[in-house]
Amino acid sequence: MxxxxxxxxxxxxxxxxxxxxxxxxxxxxxxxxxxxxxxxxxxxxxxxxxxxxxxxxxxxxxxxxxxxxxxxxxxxxxxxMGRTFQNLAVFKHASVVDNLLVGRHSHMTTSVLGGLFFGPSTRAAERAHRKRVEEIIDFLEIQHVRDVPVGALAYGLQKRVELGRALATExxxxxxxxxxxxxxxxxxxxxxxxxxxxxxxxxxxxxxxxxxxxxxxxxxxxxxxxxxxxxxxxxxxxxxxxxxxxxxxxxxxxxxxxxxxxxx
CATH class of the missing domain: 3.40.50.300 (P-loop containing nucleotide triphosphate hydrolases)
Structure with missing residues (x-):
């Protein structure tokens, strides 16, 4: 191998x-x-x-x-390379979706001007990032808490969110x-x-x-x-x-x- x-x-x-x-x-x-x-x-x-x-x-x-x-x-x-940490490193006041979107940062290539005017290419990239996040949410079976602040979740679900954010880096x-x-x-x-x-x-x-x-x-x-x-x-x-x-x-x-x- x-x-x-x-x-x-x-x-x-x-x-x-x-x-x-x-x-x-x-x-x-x-x-x-x-x-x-x-x-x-x-x-x-x-x-x-x-x-x-x-x-x-x-x-x-x-x-x-x-x-x-x-x-x-x-x-x-x-x-x-993606990683989770021994101690939780999530954004507890942000939603599950927003935490996972942070993991897409390394794949975001929109220019400052593109982000400012939110043109067609920027909108297409945003849709692609959100689509990938939704796929991860489905994979980890956390659809029911997708809009919940992570700090309000049980410990096991918070760990899933951290795993999901690492997966979002592909x-x-x-x-x-x-x-x-x-x-x-x-x-x-x-x-x-x-x-x-x-x-x-x-x-x-x-x-x-x-x-x-x-x-x-x-x-x-x-x-x-x-x-x-x-x-x-x-x-x-x-x-x-x-x-x-x-x-x-x-x-x-x-x-x-x-x-x-x-x-x-």
């Missing part, structure tokens, strides 16, 4: 602290890829470097054959940072279904950070496991479940050691 994102020898240092140490991995086009690890493993730092929120100390990041290691953060959406690669954190079982199942539909119906490559191991092993094609800033495993869900380094990282001991412990 074609590699969409390639991370090579990535390092991030904050003063004397190395948060990410020489990490490499590929993300294949059309797959669901998960980045997991204990708290403090360096996952969000990795996401922030890939999306150019943080500068890279050394190493390279390639998206669809283009080196984006030093790319300006505001250009990333136009290059085909990404090749979508980075999802703990999408199901704080959700109940039903909301988690809905998000898992939407992520699978992103892959199968919209053909969007998904890379996600997630602590819910159920959703990770159920829907991921490949997984990278990080611990203390380093990559300790890469493989399919089956391979990751059987990896001794992963078991040690999550349990804090080797299985053989655990077997000899008397819990009584």
């Amino acid at each position: 074609t590699v969409l994102l390639q991370v090579d020898d990535l390092i991030k240092k904050f003063g004397g602290v190395t948060a990410v140490n020489n990490v490499s991995f590929p993300v294949l086009k059309g797959e669901i890829f998960s980045l997991i690890g204990p708290n403090g493993a360096g996952k969000t730092t990795m996401f922030n470097m890939i999306s150019r929120v943080l500068p890279v100390t050394s190493g390279t990041i390639t998206l669809d054959g283009k080196d984006i290691t030093r790319e300006a953060p505001h250009k990333i959406a136009a290059l085909g 990404p090749k690669l979508l980075l999802l940072d703990e999408m199901v954190s704080g959700m109940n079982a039903e909301e988690t199942e809905d998000i898992a279904r939407f992520i699978l539909d992103l892959k199968e119906e919209l053909e969007i490559t998904v890379m996600m950070i997630e602590h819910d191991m159920g959703i990770v092993t159920d829907i991921s094609d490949h997984i990278v496991v990080m611990n203390f800033g380093e990559r300790i495993a890469y493989g399919t869900p089956e391979e990751i479940r059987a990896n001794q380094h992963v078991i040690e990282a999550y349990l804090g001991h080797k299985p053989a050691e655990r077997a000899g412990v008397n819990d009584g």
Whole structure:
């Protein structure tokens, strides 16, 4: 399969602290890829470097054959990368529709004069943007709240709106940072279904950070496991479940050691 994102020898240092140490991995086009690890493993730092929120100390990041290691953060959406954040980053006083229209910003090419006089080409572009937003609203099944201020919605619906805004950028690669954190079982199942539909119906490559191991092993094609800033495993869900380094990282001991412990 074609590699969409390639991370090579990535390092991030904050003063004397190395948060990410020489990490490499590929993300294949059309797959669901998960980045997991204990708290403090360096996952969000990795996401922030890939999306150019943080500068890279050394190493390279390639998206669809283009080196984006030093790319300006505001250009990333136009290059085909969308992202959600661990903490909600929606405009709570704006409606669902208006929040999604913000995601169309990188595709808006109307000139100042065109916007001022709202000529035929500007009106056509506006209709196209709104049509795309309505398609996303239908896809995420949020038609019933399309005109509601996002701050008035339940947490799970707010997360859908944030996902929708990322989709409005028309990404090749979508980075999802703990999408199901704080959700109940039903909301988690809905998000898992939407992520699978992103892959199968919209053909969007998904890379996600997630602590819910159920959703990770159920829907991921490949997984990278990080611990203390380093990559300790890469493989399919089956391979990751059987990896001794992963078991040690999550349990804090080797299985053989655990077997000899008397819990009584």
